[in-house]
């Protein structure tokens with residue numbers, strides 16, 4: 261069976277998630293399209309890279325990502341670093357002829373994402389952007405139902421992504437609160453997942469009208485390799501530095517197909533953990549999803565008999581999208597790891613078949629255009645059209 265050597269850049273949270281997927285993918289999706297081999301991991305120092313390589317099952321760790329990109333044995337470059345390094349690594353990897361999977365947001369701005377899209381299109385490598393939530397079987401089922409006409413033409417999309425890990429002002433100023441590294445705050449970090457879902461399920465977004473807020477204007481400085489994510493890592497007695505990104509974003513949406521909607525995201529919503537939700541109303545029914553119950557899809561069909569009308573709960577399993585590779589019985593549990601395993605299977609299949617998977621860098625760029633329009637709308641206090649740069 262074909263083997264594909266993976267060079268991973270970054271050994272933090274997503275390094276862990278992607279490594280799990282490389283190891284587990286052939287166990288779930290067999291026969292595997294190819295076997296991903298955890299070859300080399302790069303981090304910012306030899307020490308961090310060697311530790312992460314041992315922890316995540318890579319044969320070796322190196323302190324400079326260029327050595328991985330230049331290695332002729334490497335087939336795949338997996339970019340799981342903070343957002344400011346995605347473009348430089350991806351452009352170098354494309355020039356070296358490597359297939360690339362890059363974490364979201366693809367870049368700090370749509371213009372930066374466009375340079376990455378141009379680079380992969382120029383060399384013809386396979387490229388994927390890691391908006392993994394759309395691979396949750398219940399979300400893919402929602403798409404299947406919508407495409408099949410079950411709820412008719414869509415009228416309304418209402419999406420949220422609410423977390424609370426940064427609600428405590430003593431939670432650290434990691435890279436996720438610095439514009440020069442992250443590009444934006446809750447917008448790029450989590451709202452873009454909802455943008456991706458909205459584009460996947462409804463249509464392209466034509467225009468937005470947004471408000472953003474930064475409630476916590478300074479945070480204690482974190483000095484460490486990877487983000488400790490939140491209140492569990494409260495810092496006291498250390499220097500403070502300013503936050504220059506949004507804590508919260510709310511926007512109205514108008515879709516090209518005439519549907520309207522809204523989106524809100526915050527990492528400061530006490531009591532919400534990974535509250536990634538959508539509610540979609542169509543002319544023949546409604547669909548509701550909440551990632552905190554990610555095995556389930558709520559579906560209401562308007563032509564049900566009057567005395568049976570209401571939401572039914574569908575537990576996803578083998579009968580549903582991607583289900584053939586997962587667990588044999590619905591409701592055994594589908595977790596975050598499974599979305600990454602599905603993502604890995606789709607990426608490796610696309611490489612083997614010489615085509616582009618979905619979502620790819622073009623989706624990363626289009627999601628970036630919407631994010632840029634949201635920021636511009638908030639700054640100018642009015643509607644902004646989403647236009648290609």
Ligand SMILES: NC(=O)c1ccc[n+]([C@@H]2O[C@H](COP(=O)([O-])OP(=O)(O)OC[C@H]3O[C@@H](n4cnc5c(N)ncnc54)[C@H](O)[C@@H]3O)[C@@H](O)[C@H]2O)c1
Nearest residue numbers: 270271272273274303304340341343363364365485486487
């Ligand atoms: N798809 C998702 O659900 C999801 C979830 C979390 C994060 N992300 C994205 O994944 C990316 C990484 O986030 P994370 O949570 O893993 O961050 P993290 O802070 O946990 O880890 C980042 C790692 O990259 C390393 N690094 C930084 N600069 C580097 C460089 N130039 N070369 C090599 N290594 C470098 C750091 O030392 C650290 O080990 C971000 O783009 C983020 O937005 C996606």
